Amino acid sequence: MSDGRVGPDPDDPSRVESTDEDGTRDERLEPKQGVTGGDDVYASEVEGKQYRGTWYLPLRYAELEESPDSDEYPEEGTGGSFRLADLPRVPRVGHVVGPSAIMLGASLGSGETLFWPVLTAQFGWMVFWAFVVGVFTQFVINTELQRWTLATGESIFRAFARVGTYWPWAFLFGGLVSLGWPGWAAGAAQVGATALGLSGSLTVLGFDLATWKLVAVGLMALIWLSYQTSSVMYNAVEVFQIGLLFVAIGATLMLVGVTGSWVEFSRIPDAAQSVGSLPDGIDIAVFLGGLAFAGAGGYLNLSQSLWMREKGYGMGNYQGRVKNPLRGDDPEPIERDGFTFRPTVTNLRRWRGWWRVVQLEHLLTFVVGLLVVAPALMSVALRYAPGTTTDAIQMWLGDVVPLLDPIGSFLVFAILFVALFTTEYAIVESFVRNSADALYESYGREAGWDLPKLFWRLLTAFCVWGIVIILVFTSPFEGREPFFFLVVGAAMSGVMMWPYTALVLVMNTTRLPEHVQPGWGRVAAMWWASGFYGYFSVLLVGTTLTEFGIAAFETAPTILGSSIGGYGLWAVYFVVQAYAVGKSAAGKRAASGTVPDADEASGWFS
Template identity: 20%
Template structure:
């Protein structure tokens, strides 16, 4: 494997064994902070407000599914020394076409969405300072400047801070509402109340499940983990991240169940639902708890912005390098993982051009409202991404593209197959719900 000197052991060349260390945890927390945005928190709150603790089991299963997907992505990067995009490209030109369209259209609409989401808590905290659009532009520019001027190590540190803020705030709110532990434990028994199917599937597949799961492999490479000697460390990192995500989800479900379900308070769909919750918290517990919640809302939204700017920027840079290498008749896989590990992709022109694409063109949507056709394209492409990821990982990790000893076992295949079916169902539902 590339990226690490080998040593001679009993006449065989092997990589030194890396012991997992809690001190090295990082890329998984970046995934957790990026994947859990304001919209995910609202979806969980609404599930709790409608069904109480009944769907708690779905949140737990959702974490297991995400652990399997992220582990498979990381294992591909470490076992093959190639990026996930290189794997997709090996499946045929259709994957390159899909990704090219996806990353451009999705990035354009997501840029406006992320800026607006980050602006909402700021305007609520400082209502008389400036309008929402101005706050949105400021958050976009701050995210651009931060990712442009810093390497992965600094991005990881600030994301760990955001995770800490989110964790403290969400858990604090869950404790303040005085959860009924008996009902909560009862919610671990799988049941499906009438009308709960879509909410159940959403809890299992939706929270923390975005393109950033594919970016996880790039983040572990940027951390300096470039071969299978880091596999145990990656697995520890991944599990801690999604256990943390699970705590977020369970805590928000508790808030929804205790604060909203019993009083039949309805939240607005989308990020603005968190502002409704802010008002409920202020009426129930006072201004301090409400303001603390808004700070957690800001951490969830702005961390997603920074994570997407950085992680998807790395993926786009890798995509461009592959297109260039293909035209020149070269194999970029010979150097790509090492290039990411030493930060070359973060300094590349494609990386920075994509940061600009995520920041400036989407600002037009803050005034123009999202054009109808763009909303449709964004929704369709976004709905197809998670099924695309699950199916392609099954394909890549069960064929000769992966060294035999690192291919999927029965457990990984079972979880990936189940997640593929789940995401296909969610994809169909999301497309049916689009404003055609």
């Protein structure tokens, strides 16, 4: 594809065809006349349907022309040059649904089922504004995480490594701290055991184990086994998660109807006056956890880049997928350095089409799904557990369920179990996929490691680790129920979102060429996102240090009134924010007018 032609050429020597073990052909289908009229921007119906699984078009990487060092192509940083290939034609939104559905599944068992319902029960709709803000803020962050992969095919961790090889290691550590505790598996097991009346303990190999622990171990084993059903690891996750989502969403809507809790929605307008304020006595850790998980949050969000590569979005269509090393011997190379496209008019129009599809897929799946499910569960919690003083799981099981009829009780148990299990499933998937990619790009590739084998080994190790944690620690752990695991992980996820939001903002405005950079509207939205998560991260760090007896780091929400160390934390916040704003604005100005016809691809919120 080095001759500048747009659209794949069956006779191109760089084009390779292969067939997966499951029969999926990895080849580009030409548009059919009469279906799209030979459109060179949008894919035909036949071509678009190939994305309903995952689609990979292998190219002879070494034979492709390398991108020159110019303003029209991404900056190489510490990596090598990109290879030139045309951007694939644009499919319909319905053909590429998948990555955002997994993200929605990751969200249901965290903020939408636990954090926000318990916050609403405690403080009413006064906190609802923060949930809505959190959802739309994560919409912007998640789609910006997709931008580099859409434009180059590289994962976000490879992009981070181009900035500095220490960044993947830093986020890997943060992911381990925030997601290394099997809180959702413990929560799902506790709910399942209670629903089935399996209280008490059983003796196994001479040890007395709580019944919920045995259920939790079974769930972790089930997650591991599910990956063995497909030759492409991602495909198994997508199928299982979408199926579980239908169950959770359907049961939630039925619960609202059975309980009559829809009447609580009439009180939402009265809470409009509380926008921007926090109720007295709110737990900052739980609140930041809610903000992080007004969506998926933290380390989970970084998976959006990897899932879209596996699905075949944009230039990711030319990158390989992570195959199951136990099924077949047809590996697909994840190239060290990705791809980029010449800024021809057709490619620029394709980029604009792809960007519209990416945003719509995330908006219609992730955002709409959250705005339907979460308020529904908030209304039930507010109606049946107003002013609760318990944690979220105990609120549902101890406050709400006893007040419901058998149908309502069954629906609550079903929703909690499925939501917590979908989240645990997504957490295992996200942690393993992110960590495998971070390790591979930081060290493993140069050491000759095989990415699919690394993925499989990490999957096995992480599931075993979760089982060990579940079995070793008692419940309650140091007087705390499994919800304790969730609060710790969620708060850490919120803190992690601040640095990577700022990093992605700077990276996308200084290292990508003009025609694929975010528009000024999105840049401003990312300024907000960085400031939003940074502010609450400083509050959390200050509060946590104060609780550990280090009063010098106390931070006040109004900033004024903080302790000496607290002012130091706020100073760090303002320095980071000023750098991100200044660097991104300078990057946008420097790129302006450097690519002819860039307006074919760009826009205010592009």
